Amino acid sequence: MERKKIILASSSPRRADILRKAGFDIEIVAADVDELSEGEPVETAAFNAKLKAQAIASQYKDELIIAADTVVCFKGQLMGKPKSLNEAKKGLLNLSGETHEVYTAVCLSCGDRIDQFTGLSQVKFKDFTETVVNQYYSLVNPLDKAGGYNIDESGDLIIESFDGEYENIMGLPIEQLKRHLKEFP
Numbered sequence: 155m156e157r158k159k160i161i162l163a164s165s166s167p168r169r170a171d172i173l174r175k176a177g178f179d180i181e182i183v184a185a186d187v188d189e190l191s192e193g194e195p196v197e198t199a200a201f202n203a204k205l206k207a208q209a210i211a212s213q214y215k216d217e218l219i220i221a222a223d224t225v226v227c228f229k230g231q232l233m234g235k236p237k238s239l240n241e242a243k244k245g246l247l248n249l250s251g252e253t254h255e256v257y258t259a260v261c262l263s264c265g266d267r268i269d270q271f272t273g274l275s276q277v278k279f280k281d282f283t284e285t286v287v288n289q290y291y292s293l294v295n296p297l298d299k300a301g302g303y304n305i306d307e308s309g310d311l312i313i314e315s316f317d318g319e320y321e322n323i324m325g326l327p328i329e330q331l332k333r334h335l336k337e338f339p
Contacts, residue, residue, distance in 0.1 A: 286312065
């Protein structure tokens with residue numbers, strides 16, 4: 155079935171870029187919802203992604219809606235979007251030399267059909283000091299990013315390596331999404 159339009163239920167410029175680079179024609183409709191910020195990582199991300207999809211679904215009943223939520227998890231604790239620069243710096247310093255998980259839950263919705271899946275990547279940070287964090291934050295705004303960083307923006311300053319889908323760390327596991335779209339009616 156040929157779809158006329160894909161609705162991205164997100165205001166994330168990174169998700170929009172990932173979809174466009176993959177050749178998708180999208181319309182952005184930000185979902186204004188109160189997201190969960192604590193709980194088990196996969197369940198929290200999945201809940202938030204579905205919440206975003208449902209918020210938009212009533213306006214676009216016959217269109218495919220893609221909604222996603224990314225959470226960063228370190229030692230079992232969620233690291234959301236920092237509320238201040240000081241909170242961001244503290245969080246990033248805690249990750250120095252450590253490995254953490256990035257989960258991105260995706261919800262596909264069209265009419266009464268829903269499909270959900272979650273991508274997982276692991277990110278190993280370099281050992282770094284507050285000087286490096288200050289340098290990084292002079293280049294990157296941490297306040298709109300889970301965990302206070304973006305792999306795609308000067309990530310070489312802080313990231314040693316990663317395992318899993320690069321785009322998942324950015325906010326949308328595009329290869330998994332493509333596989334699910336092939337099976338989504």
